[in-house]
Amino acid sequence: MTFQTLDDLDDGQRVLVRLDLNSPVEDGTVQDNRRFDRHAETVNELVDRGFEVAVLAHQGRPGRDDFVSLAQHAEILADHIDHDVDFVDETYGPQAIHDIADLDGGDVLVLENTRMCDDELPEENPEVKSQTEFVQTLKDEFDAYINDAYSAAHRSHASLVGFPLVMDAYAGRVMETEYEANTAIAEKEFDGQVTMVVGGTKATDVIDVMTHLDEKVDDFLLGGIAGELFLRAAGYPVGYDIDDANLYDEQWEANSEKIETMLEDHRDQITLAVDLAYEDDGDRAEQAVDDIEEKSVSYLDVGSETVMEYSPIIRDSEAVFVKGALGMFEDERFSVGTAGVLEAIADTDCFSVVGGGDTSRAIEMYGMEEDEFGHVSIAGGAYIRALTGAELVGVEVLQR
Ligand SMILES: Nc1ncnc2c1ncn2[C@@H]1O[C@H](COP(=O)(O)OP(=O)(O)OP(=O)(O)O)[C@@H](O)[C@H]1O
Ligand SMILES: O=C(O)[C@H](O)COP(=O)(O)O
Known part of the structure; x- marks a missing residue:
């Protein structure tokens, strides 16, 4: 590993720290999750070592219900580090600069959601990002930049890739441990069957990666939004938006060709749900995909038959990777797919990785x-x- 870490940084400086506090939001309330716990290790160390700490983080995506302020995140972070955390509702405006100047050793200030700044989101190269007003304004306020947000490091956004080009940059403790663990896992060789459970809402991310993993993964078990999109490509009348949902059509447009190609070239490596679950009069109901004539309900989970088909495949695997939940597990009625698959993994002695800010919550739930x-x-x-x-x-720029 070639990046500088907190071990290379002198105590008591003024630091800008990028965390990933992107969290589930239910009815406007930010849900605590292990991202806070893990990042607390880095923040606690900085507080104990007398740094003046300003935190950058994002939440949600513009236009979605989870695109909210970081005010609640500051409170949750305070609970995890047993130390006061202040919040300012600007990322780099005059009030933010004033509050940053007021920081004393051991103080922590959370700046507003980076995605509320125009400079943050368009995916541009690090050189372009480093010249944005966002980066240029904040860089002079700090002695060093620390990136702890491994989980967002696949995005070429200003707060992740701009600062390391114009500041002294370091990896935080979470960045270090996640990088080491995930790099080692990527290099592992398996003799037996490798299975990947693919679900969640970010179908574009997973479908893109699936096309690069077809030599490493023997069997993809599909659920969630990606699962429905694959069913659509296979000819079932599902995988499009009904009511106000905004989960399927846009991702179908972006991925339909890739999905169709995957089904043509790798059909034997793709296992699709045989039944789906939906809400009927407040209860869970299930329907075989072969019996669906028209999509008139939102499917919120894979069905029990699907879990029965996926479980033996998991039992026979040497390694299982999970990315994304098979259903809306936060509602117990729609947890059958996700909990069933995780239990099947826990019951075997295969090597396993469960990833995702939301999905990993299902473990303790x-x-x-x-x-x-x-x-x-x-x-x-x-x-x-x-x-x-x-x-x-985001890792590459730290290693420069
Ligand atoms: N059929 C479905 N309808 C609606 N939501 C679903 C469905 N299936 C899964 N989900 C939701 O997917 C979410 C998890 O997926 P997501 O794509 O956000 O992945 P993640 O594991 O958090 O990874 P990342 O860290 O990349 O965000 C869960 O919160 C779950 O409620
Ligand atoms: O939750 C995540 O996976 C990261 O915070 C990245 O979020 P994004 O997928 O909205 O860019």
Whole structure:
């Protein structure tokens, strides 16, 4: 590993720290999750060593319900580090600069959601990002930049790739441990069957990675939004938006060709759900995919038959990778797919990795322990990209 770490940084300086506190939001309330726990290690160390700490992080995506302020994140972070955490509702405006100047040793200030700044999101190369007003304004306020957000390091966004080009840059403790674990996992060779459980809402991320993993993975078990899109490509009348949902059509447009090609070239490596679950009068109901004539309900989980088909495949695997939940597990009625698959993994002695800020929450929600899995990563998209052997842009710039 060639990046500088906190061991290379002198105590008591003024530091800008990028965390990944991107969290599930339910009815406007940010849900605590292991990202806070893990990043607390880095923040606690900085506080104990007398640094003046300003935190950059993002939440959600513009236009989605989870695109909210970081005010609640500051409170949750304070609970995890047993230390006051201040918040300012600007990322680099005059009030933010004022509050940064007021920091004393051991103080922590969370700046507003980076994705509320125009400079943050367009995916541009690090050189371009380093010249944005966002980066140029904040860089002079700090002695060093620390990136702890391994789980967002696959995005070429200003707060992740801009600062290392114009500041002294370091990896935080989470960046270090996730990088080491995921790189080692990517280099592992398996003699037996390798299975990947693919679900969640970010179908574009997983489908892109699937096309690069077809030599490493013997069987992809599909669920979630990606699963429905694959069913659509296979000819079933599902995988498009109904009501106000905004999960399928855009991702179908972006990925339909890749999905169709994968089904043509790798059909024997792709296992699709045989039944799906939906809400009927407040209860869970299930329907075989062969019986669906028209999509008139939202499918929120894979069905029980699907879990029965996926479980023996998992039992026969030497390694299982999970990215994304098979259903909306936060609602117990729709946890059957996700909990069923995680229990099947926990019951075998295969090597396993469960990744994703949301998905990894299902472990404790459904009574399992982290040590029943080989590695639980707070990274989702970043860890599966690392599995392909590709370098993550946010890591690359730290290694310059
Ligand atoms: N059929 C479905 N309908 C709606 N939501 C679903 C469905 N299936 C899965 N989900 C949701 O997917 C979410 C997890 O997927 P997501 O794509 O956010 O992955 P993740 O594991 O958090 O990874 P990352 O860290 O990349 O965000 C869960 O919160 C779950 O509720
Ligand atoms: O939750 C994640 O995987 C990271 O925070 C990246 O979020 P994004 O997929 O919205 O870029």
